[in-house]
Amino acid sequence: MATNRSRRLRKKLCVDEFQELGFELNLNLKEDLSEKAVDAFLEAFLRDAMTANGLGYVGGDDFGLVCLSKRGSVSEEQRSLVEAWLKGRSEVVDFTASPLMDVWYPENAINPA
Template sequence: MATNRSRRLRKKLCVDEFQELGFELNLDLKEDLADEAIDAFLDAFLKQAMEANGLGYVGGDDYGLVCLQKRGSVSEEQRAAVEAWLKGRSELTSMTVSPLIDVWHPDMPINAKA
């Protein structure tokens, strides 16, 4: 595809100045957790870590993608806040928070302006 695109097309494709950033999560829950404890953890995660920071989560209880609830990019501060919240949880044996990535085109590098 041509790289000389109109502003409207760049916005529609979420590229260049319209690139949107997010991050991936890998969560390892303790094996002996009851279903109620897993549900309580996920409810707290969605309310306290996601909604409180204006973020949305797409995925399951072990892997997912975090992006902004509206158009735009997740900030490094929001990513750090989610990571800090997860580190304080006893339900997890381990977790991995990726660096910020392009949520629409994960193989593309991050723009300096994004």
């Protein structure tokens, strides 16, 4: 594939200066939670940790990808806010948040700022 791309094409492909960053999230919830409690947790998670911080979540109740809700990249600050919110929840046994990564091409390295 050609590497000499026009600015318009780089933007369309979300590469080079248009790279978009996000992170993977693995959640381990308490096993004794009812389905209703899991649903309530997910609603609060989407409302308070995602939407309130301008983020979007694609996935399920145990694994997903966090990205910006519009074009652009998640910041380390936003990632830290999500981690802090999860640490304060009694429903969560533990979780792992990956380092920031390219959400369109996960195998690609992060471009220097």
